[in-house]
Amino acid sequence: MTKIKIAENGPILIEVNKAIIHKAGIVEEIPRKLIAHCRCGQSSNKPFCDGSHKSCGFSGELVEIEIQ
Ligand code: FES
Numbered sequence: 001m002t003k004i005k006i007a008e009n010g011p012i013l014i015e016v017n018k019a020i021i022h023k024a025g026i027v028e029e030i031p032r033k034l035i036a037h038c039r040c041g042q043s044s045n046k047p048f049c050d051g052s053h054k055s056c057g058f059s060g061e062l063v064e065i066e067i068q
Pocket residue numbers: 010011012037038039040041042043048049050051052053054
């Protein structure tokens with residue numbers, strides 16, 4: 001399952017609980033992974049969030065999406 005959460009006043013959080021990738025017939029399992037993408041434009045580690053949204057006054061709405 002994959003969850004996408006657009007945090008209130010913060011980054012886009014993508015959580016993959018367990019992904020299966022098929023490469024030439026091989027099935028691979030990936031452990032839980034959380035990725036935070038910047039949406040305020042102030043991160044010095046783009047495209048990833050570095051916490052700069054907390055000090056730049058960024059505001060944005062919370063949105064949650066779950067993909068089965
Ligand atoms: S959203 Fe966190 S640094 Fe931009």
